[in-house]
Amino acid sequence: MIFEMKHITKTYGKVVANDDVSLHLNRGEILAIVGENGAGKSTIMKILYGLEKPDSGEIVVGGKPCRFRNPSDAMAAGIGMVQQHFMLFEPMTVAENIVFKNEVRRGPFIDRAKTLETVEALSQRYGLKIDPGARIADCPVGLRQRVEILKILYQNAEIIIFDEPSAVLTPLEVEALLETLRSLAAAGKSIVLITHKLQEVMAVADRIYVMRQGRVVAERLASETDMNELAVLMVGHPLASYDIGRPLTGETLLETRDLCLTEGGRDVLRRISLHVDAGEIVGIAGVSGNGQSDLVSCITGLRSPTSGTVTVCGRDVTGRPVREIRDAGLAHIPEDRYIWGSAPEGTLEENTLMGKQDEEPFSSRGIVSQKEIRHYAERLIGDFAVKAASSQQKMRELSGGNAQKLIVARELSLGTPVIICCEPTRGVDIGAMESIHRRLLRRRGEGAGILLVSSELTEIMNLSDRIYVIFEGQLVGEFPRGSMDDRRLGLLMVGGTLADEQ
Amino acid sequence: MNSKRDSHKTLGRILDAATQPLVAILISLLLGAVVILIIGKNPVAAYGEMIRGAFGKRVYLMNTLKRATPIIMGGLAVCIAWRSGYEAMGGEGQMILGAMAAALAAYYLPLPGALRILAALLAAAVVGALYSMLSGWLYEKFDVTFVISTLMLNYIANYFAAYLCNYPLRDPEANVYQMQNAQTGKIPSFATLPPIIKGWVHWGFVLALLAVFITWFLFSRTTFGYKSRMGGLNARFALYGGISPRRMLYLVMILSGLMAGLGGAFEALGSKGRYVDQMIFSTGYAWSGMVAALLAGMNPVGTAVASILLAGLAVGGSTMMLNMSIPLEVCNIIEGIITLLMSVKLVRIAASNRKARKAAKGGEAA
Numbered sequence: 001m002i003f004e005m006k007h008i009t010k011t012y013g014k015v016v017a018n019d020d021v022s023l024h025l026n027r028g029e030i031l032a033i034v035g036e037n038g039a040g041k042s043t044i045m046k047i048l049y050g051l052e053k054p055d056s057g058e059i060v061v062g063g064k065p066c067r068f069r070n071p072s073d074a075m076a077a078g079i080g081m082v083q084q085h086f087m088l089f090e091p092m093t094v095a096e097n098i099v100f101k102n103e104v105r106r107g108p109f110i111d112r113a114k115t116l117e118t119v120e121a122l123s124q125r126y127g128l129k130i131d132p133g134a135r136i137a138d139c140p141v142g143l144r145q146r147v148e149i150l151k152i153l154y155q156n157a158e159i160i161i162f163d164e165p166s167a168v169l170t171p172l173e174v175e176a177l178l179e180t181l182r183s184l185a186a187a188g189k190s191i192v193l194i195t196h197k198l199q200e201v202m203a204v205a206d207r208i209y210v211m212r213q214g215r216v217v218a219e220r221l222a223s224e225t226d227m228n229e230l231a232v233l234m235v236g237h238p239l240a241s242y243d244i245g246r247p248l249t250g251e252t253l254l255e256t257r258d259l260c261l262t263e264g265g266r267d268v269l270r271r272i273s274l275h276v277d278a279g280e281i282v283g284i285a286g287v288s289g290n291g292q293s294d295l296v297s298c299i300t301g302l303r304s305p306t307s308g309t310v311t312v313c314g315r316d317v318t319g320r321p322v323r324e325i326r327d328a329g330l331a332h333i334p335e336d337r338y339i340w341g342s343a344p345e346g347t348l349e350e351n352t353l354m355g356k357q358d359e360e361p362f363s364s365r366g367i368v369s370q371k372e373i374r375h376y377a378e379r380l381i382g383d384f385a386v387k388a389a390s391s392q393q394k395m396r397e398l399s400g401g402n403a404q405k406l407i408v409a410r411e412l413s414l415g416t417p418v419i420i421c422c423e424p425t426r427g428v429d430i431g432a433m434e435s436i437h438r439r440l441l442r443r444r445g446e447g448a449g450i451l452l453v454s455s456e457l458t459e460i461m462n463l464s465d466r467i468y469v470i471f472e473g474q475l476v477g478e479f480p481r482g483s484m485d486d487r488r489l490g491l492l493m494v495g496g497t498l499a500d501e502q
Numbered sequence: 503m504n505s506k507r508d509s510h511k512t513l514g515r516i517l518d519a520a521t522q523p524l525v526a527i528l529i530s531l532l533l534g535a536v537v538i539l540i541i542g543k544n545p546v547a548a549y550g551e552m553i554r555g556a557f558g559k560r561v562y563l564m565n566t567l568k569r570a571t572p573i574i575m576g577g578l579a580v581c582i583a584w585r586s587g588y589e590a591m592g593g594e595g596q597m598i599l600g601a602m603a604a605a606l607a608a609y610y611l612p613l614p615g616a617l618r619i620l621a622a623l624l625a626a627a628v629v630g631a632l633y634s635m636l637s638g639w640l641y642e643k644f645d646v647t648f649v650i651s652t653l654m655l656n657y658i659a660n661y662f663a664a665y666l667c668n669y670p671l672r673d674p675e676a677n678v679y680q681m682q683n684a685q686t687g688k689i690p691s692f693a694t695l696p697p698i699i700k701g702w703v704h705w706g707f708v709l710a711l712l713a714v715f716i717t718w719f720l721f722s723r724t725t726f727g728y729k730s731r732m733g734g735l736n737a738r739f740a741l742y743g744g745i746s747p748r749r750m751l752y753l754v755m756i757l758s759g760l761m762a763g764l765g766g767a768f769e770a771l772g773s774k775g776r777y778v779d780q781m782i783f784s785t786g787y788a789w790s791g792m793v794a795a796l797l798a799g800m801n802p803v804g805t806a807v808a809s810i811l812l813a814g815l816a817v818g819g820s821t822m823m824l825n826m827s828i829p830l831e832v833c834n835i836i837e838g839i840i841t842l843l844m845s846v847k848l849v850r851i852a853a854s855n856r857k858a859r860k861a862a863k864g865g866e867a868a
Contacts, residue, residue, distance in 0.1 A: 323744035343735035354743035
C-alpha cells in the first residue's frame with residue numbers, strides 16, 4: 001500500500017464534498033475513481049495533492065501520516081498531478097518545460113546539452129516519445145500531455161494523478177495515453193485516474209472506486225465488474241439507451257453554400273455546403289481542429305466568411321452581426337463554456353439572461369426587471385436540475401457539468417428553430433450528459449434543426465440523423481444514420497478514403 | 503428569514519469588498535505617520551488637525567465638498583469605462599477640455615441666465631464625450647491601447663488649453679505684467695454655478711451627486727449596465743450573446759467622457775469662474791477620481807464617498823500644513839500609497855485574468 005486516505009471529510013459551506021471517504025492505492029496499480037460531476041472525486045484528489053485541506057481525516061503516504069500545505073509538499077512526498085489544463089510555457093521547448101524549477105546546471109548556468117540528454121533518457125526509460133527540442137507551441141495536445149507526465153516523472157513522482165486526462169484528446173491520442181498509463185504502471189508507478197469515461201476505465205484500471213454524492217459507494221476490481229454495473233453505481237439508476245426514432249424532417253432551416261474562410265493565406269474552410277432540416281440532428285464528425293470551430297464561428301456571426309452564404313430560416317445572414325443571426329432564429333451552445341459561453345465572474349442570473357436582455361419581460365425601454373430575471377434564472381436552474389445554491393452565486397462556483405447544463409438550458413430555452421450545438425457534453429458526467437441529450441432530442445421532436453459538432457464520435461453516432469465528416473476544412477462525406485460504423489468514420493476523419501479500407 | 507439571510511450576505515459582500523480599501527487606507531496612514539514622526543511632529547495631533555481641517559467646521563467641510571465635486575465626476579468616468587473592461591485614463595484631458603469649453607461658452611455665448619449655464623454644461627459634456635470617443639476610435643481602428651492613447655491625449659488637452667488661455671482667448675482684462683497663471687475671461691456671475699445657500703458648496707456638488715445616482719441606476723437597472731458589465735467580465739461572451747462590442751465601446755466612451763467633461767465644467771463654473779491655466783492638471787482631480795473609483799471597486803456610491811475622503815485629505819492637509827508646519831507633500835504620500843496599494847490589486851487581477859485566459863486557451867486548443 002503506497003498511500004491511504006482515512007475518513008476524509010471536506011465541506012464547503014453547507015455542501016459536503018467528501019463525506020468520510022477512505023481509500024488506498026497499491027504500488028504499481030492503476031486505480032480509477034469514477035463518479036458524476038460533483039460526486040467529490042476532484043475534491044479528494046485536490047486534498048491528496050495539497051490544493052485543499054480536509055476538515056478531518058488522515059493521509060498516510062509510505063506508512064507515515066502526512067499533512068500537505070501545498071502541491072510542493074505533495075510533490076516532495078512523490079505525488080504528482082496531471083491537470084486538465086496544462087501548465088506549460090508555450091514559447092519554450094519541451095525539455096525546458098520538463099526541467100523547469102529543477103534545471104540541470106553547470107555552475108550558475110543552465111547546461112543545455114545535459115538537459116537534452118537527461119530528458120531524452122527520461123523519455124526512453126518510460127517509452128514516452130517526444131522531441132526534446134520542439135517548442136510547446138508547435139506540439140499538439142496529446143504531446144503536451146506527455147510533456148506534463150514527463151515533468152512529473154522528472155521530479156521522481158511515485159504516484160501520478162490524472163484528472164480527466166482524455167477530455168482534451170483525439171481518439172488516437174486517447175489510445176496512446178492508455179498505453180502510457182499501462183507502461184507507467186508496469187514501470188512500478190502508481191496511477192490514480194479520475195474520469196467518467198467508463199470505456200477507458202475498463203481498458204486500463206485494476207481497481208475502481210465509485211463515488212456518488214461525496215461518498216465512496218462501491219469498490220470493485222476491474223475483473224469483477226463491467227461498464228453497465230459501474231454506470232448504474234455512478235448515477236444510482238439504470239441508463240436509458242437511445243432509440244431516437246425516425247426523424248420528422250421538414251423544410252430546410254439552416255443552409256450554408258460554398259462557405260469559405262481564408263486566414264493568413266490558409267484555407268480554413270473550403271466550400272462547405274450543408275443543410276439542416278426541421279426535426280433532424282445533423283452531426284459533424286471530425287478530429288478537432290479541422291475547421292469545426294471556424295465553421296460554427298462563420299454560421300453564428302462570430303466571424304465573417306470569406307465567401308459563400310449562410311441562410312437561417314430562409315434569411316441570408318452571411319456576415320451579419322450576432323444579434324441579427326440570433327434574431328433570425330438561432331441558438332448556440334458554444335464549444336467552450338468559459339471562453340465563449342459564460343462570464344465566470346458574473347452571477348447565474350446574469351449568465352442566464354444573455355441573449356434575452358433586450359426582450360420583454362426582462363427589460364422594457366432599456367430598464368431591466370430584476371424580478372423577472374431572477375424568476376427566469378430560478379426556473380431554468382430548476383427545470384434543468386442545475387445544482388446551485390442561489391441564482392445570485394457566481395458562475396465559476398458551479399461545477400463544470402452544472403455550468404454546462406445552465407448554458408444548454410439558456411440556449412434551448414430560447415426556443416429557436418435552429419440550434420448550433422458544440423461539444424454539448426464535454427467534461428460532463430453521465431447523468432448530465434444523458435439529460436442534455438434528452439433535451440436535444442426533445443427539441444428535435446418539436447421540429448428544431450440541430451447541428452451537432454462533437455469530438456466524441458459515439459455522441460455523434462448516437463444522436464445524429466445524418467452525419468457529415470469534416471477533414472482539413474472540407475466536408476469529405478455525408479451519411480444517413482446507421483450506414484456507417486465508427487471504424488470507417490474514423491478513417492475518413494483522419495483523411496483516409498473508404499477505398500483505403502482494404 | 504430568507505431576506506434576512508440575503509441582507510446578511512449583502513453585508514458580508516460589502517465587508518469583503520471593503521477589506522482591501524480599508525487596509526490600503528490604514529497602511530498609508532501608518533506610513534504617513536512614520537513620515538510625520540521623521541520630521542519630528544506628533545502624528546496623532548497632525549491627523550487630528552487634518553480631520554478638523556477637512557470636516558471640523560462648515561467652511562472646511564464646504565471646501566472639502568467643493569474639491570470633491572470634480573473628483574467624484576472623474577471617479578464616475580473611471581467607473582463607467584473600467585467596469586466595461588476599457589482601462590481608459592483620459593479623465594484628465596476630458597476634464598480640461600470640458601472646463602475650457604464651459605468657461606468659454608459661459609463667457610462668450612450671448613444667452614440669458616440659466617440658459618447660458620445649460621449651454622456651458624452641454625458644451626462641456628459634448629467636448630468631453632468627443633475627446634473620449636477619440637481614444638475609443640484609436641483603439642478600434644488602430645489597436646492603440648487605452649493607457650497610451652489616453653495618457654498622451656491628456657497632455658495634448660492640457661497644452662492646447664494652455665495655448666488658448668495664454669494667447670487667443672486670454673482674459674482681455676488681465677494685467678499682462680501680473681505674475682499669475684494665464685486665464686480666460688471672468689464669467690458673469692449669473693452664468694456661474696452659485697452656492698446652494700450662501701456660504702455653502704456650489705450647485706455642481708449637487709449635480710455630481712445626481713450623476714452618482716444616474717450612474718448607479720445605469721449600472722444596476724438598465725440593459726446598458728448589464729451589457730457593459732458582461733463586456734467587462736468576458737468580452738467574448740458578450741459578443742457571443744449578440745451584444746455589439748463596437749456600439750458598447752462608443753457608448754461607454756461617450757458616457758465616461760461626458761462625466762469627466764462635466765466635472766471640468768463644475769470646477770470652472772462653480773469654483774474658479776473661468777478657465778485658469780493648469781487648473782485641472784496641477785490639482786490632479788482626475789487621478790484622485792481614479793483612486794476613489796479603485797477604492798470603491800467601481801461602485802458609483804462608494805466612489806462618491808471615497809472622493810469626499812480624498813478631498814478631505816487634501817483640504818485637511820493644507821490646514822495641517824498651516825497649523826503644524828508639516829509639508830503638504832505628506833498628503834501626497836498618503837494618496838500615493840493608497841494608489842499603489844490599490845493598483846497592486848489591479849495588477850493581480852489583470853495577472854490572474856491573463857493566467858485564466860491562457861489556461862482556458864490550452865483547453866480551447868484541444
